[in-house]
Amino acid sequence: xxxxxxxxxxxxxxxxxxxxxxxxxxxxxxxxxxxxxxxxxxxxxxxxxxxxxxxxxxxxxxxxxxxxxxxxxxxxxxxxxx
Ligand SMILES: [Zn+2]
Numbered sequence: 001x002x003x004x005x006x007x008x009x010x011x012x013x014x015x016x017x018x019x020x021x022x023x024x025x026x027x028x029x030x031x032x033x034x035x036x037x038x039x040x041x042x043x044x045x046x047x048x049x050x051x052x053x054x055x056x057x058x059x060x061x062x063x064x065x066x067x068x069x070x071x072x073x074x075x076x077x078x079x080x081x082x
Contacts, residue, residue, distance in 0.1 A: 013038060014051050034059060 011020050013035040020033040023041065032041040033049050040056040042049055 011049060011051065013040070013042075015040070015053060 018037045023031045030044045039059040042056045
């Protein structure tokens, strides 16, 4: 009960000012605030979010974003040139 959604709504990433999502443990307790844009996790200690870049740790890129570019065609022009 130390954190509610109204408080979370007020919290933004200190780096990009973007929205944060709360990560919870199996017991439903807040663990960290994640910034998807920066791939950073800000820890929550004793119910208090620590919004310091120096305290944040990088999130593993478990969800690769969709590629904004199309993959170049593989080089299969081996027999075209003589
Ligand atoms: Zn951010």
